[in-house]
Amino acid sequence: ACSGPASSSSSGGSAANGSATSGGPINVAVVTHGSAGDSFWNVVKNGATDAGKQLGVNVTYNSDGDPGAQSKLIDNAVAQHVDGLVVSMANPDALKTSIQAAVKAGIPVITINSGQSQSAAFGALAHVGQDEGIAGQQAGAKLKSAGKTNLLCVIHEAGNVGLSQRCDGAKQGFGKTTNLQVDINNPTDVEAKIKGALQTDSSIDAVLTLNPQIALSAVNAAKEANSKATVATFDLNSDVVSAIKSGQIAFAVDQQQYEQGYLPIVMLKLYHDNANTVGGGQPVLTGPGFVDKSNVDKVAQYAARGTR
Amino acid sequence: MSDFSGTLTTDERIASPSLLNRLAVRPEIGALIGALVVFVFFTVITSQFVTPAGISTWLDTSATIGIVSVAVALLMIGGEFDLSAGVMTASTSLVTAMLATKLGVNVWLAILVSLVFALAVGAFNGWLVMRTKLPSFIVTLGTFFALQGINLGVTTLVTGTVQVSGIATAPGYASAGYLFASTFSLAGTSFPISIVWWIVVTALAAWVLVRTRFGNWIFAVGGSAASSRAVGVPVGRSKIVLFMTTAGAAWLVGTINILRFTTVQANQGIGLEFEYIIAAVIGGCLLTGGFGSAVGAAIGALIFGMANQGIVYAHWNSDWFKLFLGIMLLAAVLVNNGFRARAERVRR
Amino acid sequence: MSDFSGTLTTDERIASPSLLNRLAVRPEIGALIGALVVFVFFTVITSQFVTPAGISTWLDTSATIGIVSVAVALLMIGGEFDLSAGVMTASTSLVTAMLATKLGVNVWLAILVSLVFALAVGAFNGWLVMRTKLPSFIVTLGTFFALQGINLGVTTLVTGTVQVSGIATAPGYASAGYLFASTFSLAGTSFPISIVWWIVVTALAAWVLVRTRFGNWIFAVGGSAASSRAVGVPVGRSKIVLFMTTAGAAWLVGTINILRFTTVQANQGIGLEFEYIIAAVIGGCLLTGGFGSAVGAAIGALIFGMANQGIVYAHWNSDWFKLFLGIMLLAAVLVNNGFRARAERVRR
Amino acid sequence: MSSLLEVRGVGKTYGSVIALRDVSTVVNAGEVTCVLGDNGAGKSTLIKILAGLHQHDAGEFLVEGEPVQLSSPREALDRGIATVYQDLAVVPLMSVWRNFFLGSEPTKGFGPFRILDRRKAKDETRWALADMGIDLRDAEQPVGTLSGGERQCVAIARAVHFGAKVLILDEPTAALGVKQAGVVLKYVAQARDRGLGVVLITHNPHHAYPVGNRFLLLKRGRSLGCFDKKDISLEELTRQMAGGAELEALQHELRGAAS
Amino acid sequence: MSSLLEVRGVGKTYGSVIALRDVSTVVNAGEVTCVLGDNGAGKSTLIKILAGLHQHDAGEFLVEGEPVQLSSPREALDRGIATVYQDLAVVPLMSVWRNFFLGSEPTKGFGPFRILDRRKAKDETRWALADMGIDLRDAEQPVGTLSGGERQCVAIARAVHFGAKVLILDEPTAALGVKQAGVVLKYVAQARDRGLGVVLITHNPHHAYPVGNRFLLLKRGRSLGCFDKKDISLEELTRQMAGGAELEALQHELRGAAS
């Protein structure tokens, strides 16, 4: 019902009068499909909580990789009558009922990361993010343009939708791609498996990892397998930053997911205080972003504090 | 024994047990008190916990854990263990979803086929345990891994992705959804039907356990398989039926999930096996078999659901969630154990 | 007994056991044959498996599993169980890394502190198990969750991220790295030093188990705690030491990991506990305690490592990995069980 | 009429251990066959074969004249052979009445709604035990809280209660005091007089002789012979079992030393 | 000189069950104190107190004149009290020699390199058992593969071997045949003659009388008295335990029926 994009310009300046309702700070619940301890989602969380601190918004972050459990967390937020809801939709079908219930209860919803195509249909105010598939596609295309012909895409958590979307995207953007499952819980296993894969197929000349820690293992593995494969990765940490500086890692895909956490809080705050909306019905894209030798120095310090 | 004098009800060797002691004899009493404590705690520190909408969320969470944990409790009383129950919830969802969306099979038929699949795996677990006399921990750990591999392998093979969705448009979805995934209204709030299933399963299990001959056999095969076999209890058959019951309960939850959320992910369900076991243990089941209660396991699941959602209501940082869970588990088991020790002293 | 006639070596009631039967008495024989089968299989179907580089990768994988699984085997022979060992490898890495990178502590000191931490948790596990007489499955399940929560909570609290990296520049890294994370060359290929640690730990454990008084106590407390207590074996102390040993082995792996990979993720280690238990069981340990072998557990880890890497070398779709794992576990345990049954018949 | 049970030259090996070799005996209705022998003589092995818990590898086993190979205790029970085992008599965590009726639970109601008749079960348990002189504090009490002797009595009372045609008792008196043992022997005699065939395993000839009709002597897995009561005296039985002179010497020795 | 062990009015309750009440007796060096009683009389409870496995709640327990409250079997062993329990004698999965030396393993070498002296342990085990007339097939054989009686013998041989000052035996003869029982009693007598104090639990007066110096009679947790050998005859002992006339009637009944 209240999903229509309001006719408003996104003037980021002073909130004039608006319908500044009740006095106290507003409560926003962020519910994502990241698994506990996932490095990508931790940056999203940091973005949301930082925004909350700066804007005086109470942000609570919860996540569950199981779509059913995630929808129950949304129900929970609805039962709490939060003033705003931020949801990542890796499994839009599973969340449909819960999100629609939230919308029906008058809670403004903003979707982030994935689920861009269903966002408006479910009644969300806006969508912030970049589809995992598109991110993968761009990474693949970038490797292809570097003249690579055979890609190994390393999935570190079996059955994770986001990760598999990234590799699927990479395949679309790149061409000949093999997926390799490794277990992020066991670093030795990660390195040994990548090494084994490189040893068996010496034509592999590019490795795409989806987590900074895996990227470093891939670098070591390539070295020990005497493979010339180029390593690229999703996301950053301080070790990846130095590896980019030294040229061991070609680039890191940076979805700027900090914004996927930060912007929705800003948008909900504006909507709450001033009935502003952003994007005019179009998704707000946080990517593409690539960190390579050219810009690595700039982002290095931010990666270390968990915001890139 | 020998020349006991006195009537049937008095024996000078028994000091009179107090009322408290008499209450403490039931296996579920520890869980009940634990549930009360958790309930009161979250009621006091949060404002939404006892609103109808709040109650609905934690009953919802409890229900899907509870349905399987009650079956797991029967299995544990029967002296066995099932680590594959969690993954089984995903496997059955996947079978149903793939049949309905990829082959266009009627949802009812798909549900039926996935039930047959679940029962077959359960029977295989039981058969292997009985046949090889290996501990069920090991055998079902094997099934746990095998099912995980099958879930992921088959899903990517068939769909090219790691999830199956789109069952909502399959024939028969409406009627099946009504039975397994609808909601009912109470006090102006909608409650999922899974809560009803949970209550039905618990009542049925409690009845079977305490009132029927098969229930007697469950206690017996768990307490001492050799003694039971010696008096003619069909030990193998009973245990296989228990494994099948557990798989069947996992199927029920899988069916509820797929019909309600209309999509399923290949890595779902991993780790739930521990939650079922925890609920059963909190509910008073002995890990070594022969002792426990179905109602206790249901209460264990209730504690689990309340804590799970209560932490969210209390706005605690979710990073620490597992720590709370661990402490809660230890605390619940310790309280429970205290009660059991007391109960065992009184019992005689 | 009674009036046995004949010499000490002959008894007319014993049919003469065959050579095969005589060999089959050792608990690790099943694992050894399994290892041979897996080895030959992958040697035949892949080309890289027996190259020095190939051997190095699967020994590498085996080593980090093997170090802990050997300790877990001692614990299992002692009749207990540790589900927290996997997560403990991450906890110790995190403690070391945070101390060295955030507080600037010398790496050697950081390693020492994390050892103390590990031993304390191990002692707590053991103490709680002995104190409450609860099954160690439940107690260590509690620790398993609690450590997960602490790992994640503390890491995000201290670093704002879910990884700790940068230990490579901390003082003392070079010398500590030399001991725990260097490589050595053999046949022109570099092998990680963890393989040496694995062999040392296995040899030490095997020696303690078979040759020392404490080893005798391990068998005894696992075989029958009550009988052992009755003859004066310090049951509680022995079991606590075993829990501490397991935690200590996890610490060793955690230290090797953090020094080698220089970065650690907060949710690392989850699920490894099963791999340790699997390796120990494949190696001939009884889940119920009182029987098993340290060398067997090391061979179990070897099978694990070979299968893990063999699948990669064989170009099998890694989606199905868990299925292979499940089938391999069941097959290994079945073979093993067959041998044990045979061994038990011969043994008398 | 053929015997209730008959074994002809049965043998059994466990792996490489020959536990039983070429043993023959019969069990008739209304008679007690006693199996006597030292530790490890194979007594338990023999009755486990009779009870369907193990299968014999050699010889013949006839039930009412028909050669059988019992594959499970259930099958033995269905053929009317009830057994009280030396080591696996009861389920400790279960209540006395549940143990008593285990495997033969009384039910009421129909079809899928058949439920245990708890009242009946408890009452019958109580009376059956009272009949044996055991006065229960509470039929809901777990068997595990009874003393070893008390447990044995529950198991025996159960076997007697569900009497069947053949009653097999593996050392029922070993853990019992004089008086309790007397009670058990009285029950054995009662069962016999009701026309049951009884197999009584013991190594106490003083317990066996008063009630037995036939005595099978085992030694190290072999039969020393199967004697009718009229062919053997208590003294001879004791001698045969103990190695005669040896024992007397021992007794003298002990007496001498103790006084 | 004070007695090796003395209990004065000890009592013990398990929860609401009074298992033992007001029991007194002494154990002197070179004497055998027999504890007799029916099932559930509290015999095992009494010796579990003496052995440090349970603590008494009432009365006094003196070891060599000094009042103690033993907190563990280790403490009892350290004070020279060795016990063979009725139900928890051995670890079935362990080999005979490992069981035999469990808790008192012989070692060689120094400091951290102390290792088990396996050769010595195996040899000693073999000779100690041979001394008792048990000829082992193999000292490496797991105890679990021995018959019940054989296991009991291993446990007894162990206790005798590590003799200490007081030897407590809980129904050592219950599971044994006539001859084996004789062997055990001979060992009891030997231990006594070597100056040990022995506590022998049994419900067979025929086993107790030849070796005993003192007889403590228990019934339902209470003491019926503690008699010196000179104050009581075998017949009187049997009567006291069994309820006298009752038993004789029973025996007649059985005889009459059996013939």
Ligand SMILES: Nc1ncnc2c1ncn2[C@@H]1O[C@H](COP(=O)(O)OP(=O)(O)OP(=O)(O)O)[C@@H](O)[C@H]1O
């Ligand atoms: N399951 C088994 N596996 C291997 N050997 C066995 C097994 N059961 C019994 N034996 C062996 O077979 C022989 C006969 O044992 P059995 O238990 O029949 O003797 P028994 O006459 O009942 O002795 P007891 O009077 O001590 O109970 C013994 O030497 C015993 O060690």
Ligand SMILES: Nc1ncnc2c1ncn2[C@@H]1O[C@H](COP(=O)(O)OP(=O)(O)OP(=O)(O)O)[C@@H](O)[C@H]1O
């Ligand atoms: N751990 C326990 N908890 C509760 N009651 C017990 C426990 N142990 C023994 N009892 C009870 O105490 C009483 C005395 O038991 P005890 O084992 O001492 O008898 P006993 O004389 O050794 O009998 P038996 O000849 O059958 O071995 C019995 O009624 C028994 O049921």
Ligand SMILES: [Mg+2]
């Ligand atoms: Mg026997």
Ligand SMILES: [Mg+2]
């Ligand atoms: Mg006793």
